[in-house]
Amino acid sequence: xxxxxxxxxxxxxxxxxxxxxxxxxxxxxxxxxxxxxxxxxxxxxxxxxxxxxxxxxxxxxxxxxxxxxxxxxxxxxxxxxxxxxxxxxxxxxxxxxxxxxxxxxxxxxxxxxxxxxxxxxxxxxxxxxxxxxxxxxxxxxxxxxxxxxxxxxxxxxxxxxxxxxxxxxxxxxxxxxxxxxxxxxxxxxxxxxxxxxxxxxxxxxxxxxxxxxxxxxxxxxxxxxxxxxxxxxxxxxxxxxxxxxxxxxxxxxxxxxxxxxxxxxxxxxxxxxxxxxxxxxxxxxxxxxxxxxxxxxxxxxxxxxxxxxxxxxxxxxxxxxxxxxxxxxxxxxxxxxxxxxxxxxxxxxxxxxxxxxxxxxxxxxxxxxxxxxxxxxxxxxxxxxxxxxxxxxxxxxxxxxxxxxxxxxxxxxxxxxxxxxxxxxxxxxxxxxxxxxxxxxxxxxxxxxxxxxxxxxxxxxxxxxxxxxxxxxxxxxxxxxxxxxxxxxxxxxxxxxxxxxxxxxxxxxxxxxxxxxxxxxxxxxxxxxxxxxxxxxxxxxxxxxxxxxxxxxxxxxxxxxxxxxxxxxxxxxxxxxxxxxxxxxxxxxxxxxxxxxxxxxxxxxxxxxxxxxxxxxxxxxxxxxxxxxxxxxxxxxxxxxxxxxxxxxxxxxxxxxxxxxxxxxxxxxxxxxxxxxxxxxxxxxxxxxxxxxxxxxxxxxxxxxxxxxxxxxxxxxxxxxxxxxxxxxxxxxxxxxxxxxxxxxxxxxxxxxxxxxxxxxxxxxxxxxxxxxxxxxxxxxxxxxxxxxxxxxxxxxxxxxxxxxxxx
Numbered sequence: 001x002x003x004x005x006x007x008x009x010x011x012x013x014x015x016x017x018x019x020x021x022x023x024x025x026x027x028x029x030x031x032x033x034x035x036x037x038x039x040x041x042x043x044x045x046x047x048x049x050x051x052x053x054x055x056x057x058x059x060x061x062x063x064x065x066x067x068x069x070x071x072x073x074x075x076x077x078x079x080x081x082x083x084x085x086x087x088x089x090x091x092x093x094x095x096x097x098x099x100x101x102x103x104x105x106x107x108x109x110x111x112x113x114x115x116x117x118x119x120x121x122x123x124x125x126x127x128x129x130x131x132x133x134x135x136x137x138x139x140x141x142x143x144x145x146x147x148x149x150x151x152x153x154x155x156x157x158x159x160x161x162x163x164x165x166x167x168x169x170x171x172x173x174x175x176x177x178x179x180x181x182x183x184x185x186x187x188x189x190x191x192x193x194x195x196x197x198x199x200x201x202x203x204x205x206x207x208x209x210x211x212x213x214x215x216x217x218x219x220x221x222x223x224x225x226x227x228x229x230x231x232x233x234x235x236x237x238x239x240x241x242x243x244x245x246x247x248x249x250x251x252x253x254x255x256x257x258x259x260x261x262x263x264x265x266x267x268x269x270x271x272x273x274x275x276x277x278x279x280x281x282x283x284x285x286x287x288x289x290x291x292x293x294x295x296x297x298x299x300x301x302x303x304x305x306x307x308x309x310x311x312x313x314x315x316x317x318x319x320x321x322x323x324x325x326x327x328x329x330x331x332x333x334x335x336x337x338x339x340x341x342x343x344x345x346x347x348x349x350x351x352x353x354x355x356x357x358x359x360x361x362x363x364x365x366x367x368x369x370x371x372x373x374x375x376x377x378x379x380x381x382x383x384x385x386x387x388x389x390x391x392x393x394x395x396x397x398x399x400x401x402x403x404x405x406x407x408x409x410x411x412x413x414x415x416x417x418x419x420x421x422x423x424x425x426x427x428x429x430x431x432x433x434x435x436x437x438x439x440x441x442x443x444x445x446x447x448x449x450x451x452x453x454x455x456x457x458x459x460x461x462x463x464x465x466x467x468x469x470x471x472x473x474x475x476x477x478x479x480x481x482x483x484x485x486x487x488x489x490x491x492x493x494x495x496x497x498x499x500x501x502x503x504x505x506x507x508x509x510x511x512x513x514x515x516x517x518x519x520x521x522x523x524x525x526x527x528x529x530x531x532x533x534x535x536x537x538x539x540x541x542x543x544x545x546x547x548x549x550x551x552x553x554x555x556x557x558x559x560x561x562x563x564x565x566x567x568x569x570x571x572x573x574x575x576x577x578x579x580x581x582x583x584x585x586x587x588x589x590x591x592x593x594x595x596x597x598x599x600x601x602x603x604x605x606x607x608x609x610x611x612x613x614x615x616x617x618x619x620x621x622x623x624x625x626x627x628x629x630x631x632x633x634x635x636x637x638x639x640x641x642x643x644x645x646x647x648x649x650x651x652x653x654x655x656x657x658x659x660x661x662x663x664x665x666x667x668x669x670x671x672x673x674x675x676x677x678x679x680x681x682x683x684x685x686x687x688x689x690x691x692x693x694x695x696x697x698x699x700x701x702x703x704x705x706x707x708x709x710x711x712x713x714x715x716x717x718x719x720x721x722x723x724x725x726x727x728x729x730x731x732x733x734x735x736x737x738x739x740x741x742x743x744x745x746x747x748x749x750x751x752x753x754x755x756x757x758x759x760x761x762x763x764x765x766x767x768x769x770x771x772x773x774x775x776x777x778x779x780x781x782x783x784x785x786x787x788x789x790x791x792x793x794x795x796x797x798x799x800x801x802x803x804x805x806x807x808x
Contacts (some may be wrong), residue, residue: 001467004201004334005054008562009520011029029074029076029077029105029106030071030076030099030105031051031072031106032072032106032108033049033067033070033108033109033110033111033114034069034071034110034111034112035049035065035069035071035087035111035114036069036114037113037116038114038115039115043069043070044090044275045065045068045782047064047065047069047071047085047086047114048062048063048064048087048550048551049065049073049085050550051073051081051082051083051287052084053080053509054079054080060076061073061506062547063075063322063448063629064505064547068390070390074413076100077100078100078101078351079501080098080099082095082096083095083109083669084096084550085112085114087754088552091115091116092213093114094107095112111552116213127346136427138215138543139212139229140163140210140785141210142158142162142208142209142210142643144207149303154200154201155197155198155201155203155206155589157455157750159173159198159209159228160272160712160729161665161694161696161710162211163651163653163667163669164176164211164213164669166330166714171785172195172224173195173198173228173719175211175213175225175226175228176495176617176669176671177741178222178224178225180563180592181226181227182219182220182226182228183197183203183230184228184230185197185229185232186229186230186231186232187229188379188399191333191401193379194228196337198230199339200313201230202255202276205232205233205259206230206232206233207231209225209231211228211229212226212227212229213226213227213228213596214225214226214541214543214596215541215561216513216559217498217499217500217515217540217541218498218500218513219513219537220456221515221517221537221539221560222561223563224563224592225594225596226596233259237261239264240261240262241261241789242258242260242537243788243789244256244785244786244788245786246784247784248782248783249748250779250780250781251279251281251308252278252308253278253279253781254275254276255272255276255277255278256276257273258272258273258274261429265321266320267318267321268318269319270315270316270317271315271316272313272314272315272316273312275312277311278310279306280775280779281776282307282308282773282776283300283304283305283774284771285301285302285771285772286299286769286770286771286772287300288301288580288633288634288769289767289768290633290634290635290767292412292765295784296352297348297349297351297632298351299324299580299631300347301365302346303345304343304345305773306343307341307342308340309338309339309340310338310339311335311336311338311372312332312335313335314332314334314335315331315332315334316331316334317329317330318330319381321451323389325384325385325674326382326384326618327383327384327385328381329379330711331377331381332376332564333376333378334374334375334376335374336372336373336374337372337376338370338371338373339370339372339374340369341369341370342365342366342367342368343367343368344365345366346364347362347363347364347413348361348362348363350551362416363414363415363416364414365410365411365412365638366410366411367410367412368410370407370408370671371406371407372405373404373406373409373597373678376402377399377400377401378400378401379399379400380394380397390556391442392407392442392443393443394439394440394441395439395442395771396439396440397436397437397438398435398436398437399435399436399437400434400435401432401434401435402431402433403435404429404431405431405432406429407427408425408428409426409577409578410423410425411578411579412471413579413764418471420471422471424469424470424471424533424578425469425478426469426575426577427466428465428466429464429465429468430464430465430468431462431463432460432462432463433460433461434460435460436456437455437456437548440452440454441454441456442686445501447501447766448503448504449503449504450502450503451499451500451501452499452500453497453500453775454496454497455495456494456495456497457494457496458492458493458494459492459494460601461489461490462489462567463487464487464488464490464571465487465488466571467481467484467485468485468575468576470713471801473520478737481649484573484575484576486492486525486526486573488521488523488753489526490521490567491522491523491524492519492520492522493519493552494517494518494767495521496515496516500512500541502543504555507546508544508545508546509545510543511541511542511543511544512540513540513541513781514536514538514541515540515541516536517536517537517538517539518536519564520534521533525572525573531570531588538560539560540558540559540560541559541560542556542557542558542559543556544557551604552599552602552603552604553601555601555602556597556599556600557598558596558597559598560594560595561594561755562591562592563591563592563594563595563619563623564591568583568585569585569586569589569623571584571587572584572586572587573585577688579633580633580635581635582634582635582636583636584637584638586639586640586751589639589640590621591621592619592621592622593619594617594619594621595618596615596617596618598613598614598616599614599615600612607657608654608655609653609654609655610652610655611651611652612652613651613652614649615647615648615649615650615671618644618646619644621641621644622642622645623641623642623719624639624640624642624721625637625639625719625766626638626639627762627764628764628765628766629723629765635767635769640679642678642720643675643676643679644676644677645673645674645675646672646676647671647720648672649665649672650669651669652666652667652668653666653668654666661700662697662698662699662700663698664698665694665696666693666695667694667695668690668692668693668694669692670689670691672687672689673687673688673690674686674687675687675718688716688717688718689718690715690716690717691715692715694711695714696708696709696710697709697710698730699789703737704736704738705730705737706735707735708732708733710730710731711728711729712728712731713726713731722760723760723761723762725759727755727756727758728753728755728756729756730752730753730755731748731752732748732749732752733747734746741787742788743783743786745782745785746782746783747779748783749778749779749780750777750778750779751775751779753777754776756775757772757774757775758772759771759773789795
């Protein structure tokens with residue numbers, strides 16, 4: 001009953017504000033229009049539009065375009081003016097003879113186009129592409145087209161060159177130091193976990209990547225550090241067009257993808273398919289110490305690891321214009337994902353000091369296993385535009401996903417005569433179903449404002465069956481241990497209601513949002529216990545912007561977010577990963593709550609740009625993996641809320657073109673990280689100073705030949721019980737255009753100096769672990785890309801996704 005009353009209250013407030021916004025206002029004097037790319041027809045967001053007095057050439061006022069390329073300059077006094085339009089990487093456009101009178105107070109300039117800049121210098125001709133990185137008010141947009149050192153890889157390899165993002169040697173992505181973030185595909189949540197989703201998206205299918213570190217209330221609040229939004233390639237050409245890629249490289253890397261698109265005035269349909277597999281090999285060293293009473297046990301492992309990851313994906317969809325104002329869309333996605341790891345090591349177990357041990361137990365250990373599954377996603381969209389306006393519309397979308405999951409890991413330890421000393425097989429499997437309904441209404445308010453409101457339902461059910469088999473030396477077979485056979489059922493139902501209002505007052509812009517979410521979560525273990533959460537959460541957001549000049553901007557923002565524990569964090573029973581590691585979840589974990597603030601300044605000067613940001617992120621109820629001694633040589637991993645953390649730092653980005661044939665991005669991030677208010681059994685008030693730097697260079701030797709050199713450094717960083725050491729990586733690439741606008745070839749060399757070594761130490765009461773992973777490098781790969789019918793990628797977001805994703 002209380003829930004119903006609250007929902008009615010929110011809906012009443014929303015409808016009241018909407019009704020007030022629809023009341024007619026007073027007559028205004030204004031100049032408006034749209035700005036688009038002359039070569040692609042795509043709208044250009046955040047281009048600078050400046051109004052000048054024609055008689056004096058003095059600047060009067062200005063504004064920037066919205067996501068549809070729309071701008072409105074208001075209020076304007078009667079007079080004669082001209083307009084200048086600027087955007088980085090494009091030639092300036094000027095519109096003369098603009099008259100505002102009492103008889104014609106509002107002037108619509110219509111669609112205005114600007115052309116990409118073309119720079120000539122000596123024998124070198126450079127045709128300017130879209131800038132590799134664009135800073136917008138609430139996000140960073142990275143154009144993947146210029147980053148060809150990662151064109152044969154996945155989204156993960158593209159992100160290695162992106163500000164705010166770090167990728168470790170195993171391909172695990174973190175956003176501003178946190179692995180807890182949300183992945184969207186074309187603005188829709190991914191069906192897979194964040195890192196799995198990024199690993200399965202081929203780089204060649206990506207148009208650009210948006211980094212949103214402080215999302216508005218219109219986005220799901222899940223994730224500590226924000227959102228990574230993958231925008232896939234689409235064509236805006238009439239008729240049939242498409243793109244195809246094939247790539248191959250070392251360690252079994254192979255991939256291919258194709259996209260075919262058909263468009264006419266009534267409908268658009270597409271079919272895309274992708275297959276990719278890739279991996280690496282490394283030499284790993286691990287040293288473990290565990291103490292029980294007065295005895296210390298040691299285990300040393302040294303060996304090789306083979307890692308592979310891949311899958312396929314088929315997507316199709318149809319967008320049909322029912323009328324000029326009504327659009328109906330349907331999408332279908334089918335795919336698979338998976339990873340496999342095989343490790344063979346020479347092991348030694350002993351007591352006391354290794355230098356004084358005379359009879360260590362030598363053996364060979366083998367770890368072999370993987371995880372993966374298949375998924376099917378269907379979605380239905382409807383959009384109505386009121387009077388044909390892009391900024392006054394109603395959208396509804398329903399999405400249904402089903403996913404299968406299987407995981408199996410086998411650990412075996414062999415003696416010198418190849419007999420099995422010990423063996424374990426752990427398994428997990430189960431289906432997941434999710435349904436999501438989104439309803440959103442958007443309309444303009446005031447002179448340049450916008451009001452957006454929405455209602456959301458997310459529901460999911462997941463079944464997880466886990467088991468353990470142990471080697472029986474007497475029968476020389478594996479026995480099933482029934483006490484480890486568990487069936488867990490997860491159910492979650494979330495309702496959300498949100499509103500976001502924004503407006504511009506001259507050069508000053510403001511946006512405020514509020515989101516309320518009701519969560520009902522139940523975890524049930526068959527024939528055992530149940531754990532339930534029934535809770536309301538509230539998430540305010542605020543964004544400010546100020547256009548100091550047409551070339552410089554200031555921005556500030558705040559958001560509150562949540563990170564809900566993943567399912568396997570909550571399982572209150574033992575799960576073995578190998579003979580030396582066992583995990584037990586904690587169903588009483590509280591979610592993490594994050595308060596994030598940012599402020600930034602950016603300035604364009606000619607073809608160059610500089611950006612500086614400061615940020616603070618406070619995480620309450622910090623969830624950390626906690627390790628302790630389970631038995632001799634065995635480490636127990638559990639999860640606890642251990643206090644709170646604070647990250648305070650600054651990011652700097654510099655985009656320069658010192659010569660016609662050379663441009664570069666220099667990106668740096670320095671921050672102080674602190675963990676406070678920990679339990680007594682932890683070291684209290686852990687802290688470290690961390691910094692990261694990227695230096696990406698592009699060299700244009702001719703219109704047909706381009707080179708790229710990217711360097712990355714990550715400093716040491718800490719966790720509650722561990723420390724990662726620094727790393728440095730250098731990547732190189734070369735791209736050759738074989739047929740203009742048709743066929744290109746790319747060669748990539750990753751980790752040129754073979755310096756990508758990952759070192760990690762972890763310690764606590766009665767245990768110590770030291771591990772080093774040295775990946776075999778350099779790694780070579782090659783890619784062929786073919787466009788047919790002069791395929792051109794669109795800047796606009798598409799309507800296709802692999803949707804649905806949250807933990808359940």
